[in-house]
Amino acid sequence: xxxxHDRDIxxxxxxxxxxxADAARQVFTRVLGSDPCNVAALHxxxxxxxxxGQPAPATAMFRQAVALDPGAWASWQAxxxxxxxxxxxxxxxxxxANLLLSFCQSRRPSPKFLRNTVRALxxxxxxxxxLQLLREHFCTFDDETQAHxxxxxxxxxxxxxxxxxYHQSLALPHKLPNPPVSGRSVFEPGxxxxxLLTLWTLLEAEASGRSSSLVRCSAFSGQAASWRTTAI
Numbered sequence: 001x002x003x004x005h006d007r008d009i010x011x012x013x014x015x016x017x018x019x020x021a022d023a024a025r026q027v028f029t030r031v032l033g034s035d036p037c038n039v040a041a042l043h044x045x046x047x048x049x050x051x052x053g054q055p056a057p058a059t060a061m062f063r064q065a066v067a068l069d070p071g072a073w074a075s076w077q078a079x080x081x082x083x084x085x086x087x088x089x090x091x092x093x094x095x096x097a098n099l100l101l102s103f104c105q106s107r108r109p110s111p112k113f114l115r116n117t118v119r120a121l122x123x124x125x126x127x128x129x130x131l132q133l134l135r136e137h138f139c140t141f142d143d144e145t146q147a148h149x150x151x152x153x154x155x156x157x158x159x160x161x162x163x164x165x166y167h168q169s170l171a172l173p174h175k176l177p178n179p180p181v182s183g184r185s186v187f188e189p190g191x192x193x194x195x196l197l198t199l200w201t202l203l204e205a206e207a208s209g210r211s212s213s214l215v216r217c218s219a220f221s222g223q224a225a226s227w228r229t230t231a232i
Contacts, residue, residue, distance in 0.1 A: 021051035039069045073099040097124040145171045
């Protein structure tokens with residue numbers, strides 16, 4: 001992105017994050033007027049158009065972004081989310097996953113970038129690669145509960161419910177107490193209920209999201225992982 005547009009892009013991003021999509025779109029459009037190949041502005045306009053209830057022109061903007069920069073993974077993910085063309089959707093999902101994985105393999109990724117990559121790989125039905133990536137970069141997470149939550153979701157997607165439950169229990173904010181010296185197991189109803197409710201949430205999310213790749217991707221994360229807003 002040309003340096004002269006950094007401030008404008010930042011200002012538009014602030015507008016967008018504060019819910020003023022129309023003001024953000026105007027700033028992005030101004031940038032595009034002086035720099036027609038500015039990928040960040042194209043992606044930003046796409047985000048704004050989608051927020052304003054115009055998915056078709058938003059998708060067109062994301063397509064322009066990846067045509068100019070095939071490495072624009074966030075725009076590929078937005079296309080996967082919005083397109084009604086199944087062939088295009090699957091291609092976009094795999095393009096995004098490939099780009100994110102390549103980045104992680106070439107340099108040390110941040111925890112946030114790792115989360116995005118794991119979700120992209122799961123959406124691309126490449127769970128084994130997601131597991132390998134998490135094992136290789138487990139120590140990258142300052143908070144190990146985040147890594148365990150990602151492992152739980154990935155195992156769950158694979159249908160391996162026992163390891164999924166194990167890692168989900170480690171992802172809970174309060175761990176179960178250590179067993180007493182006698183070796184007798186201690187049943188803690190509150191913690192057990194937390195695990196049960198969490199797994200039930202996973203099952204509900206999976207059942208309701210089979211028709212949407214975005215929902216499948218975010219079901220195990222415990223939050224709506226919106227691809228459309230990751231780049232701003």
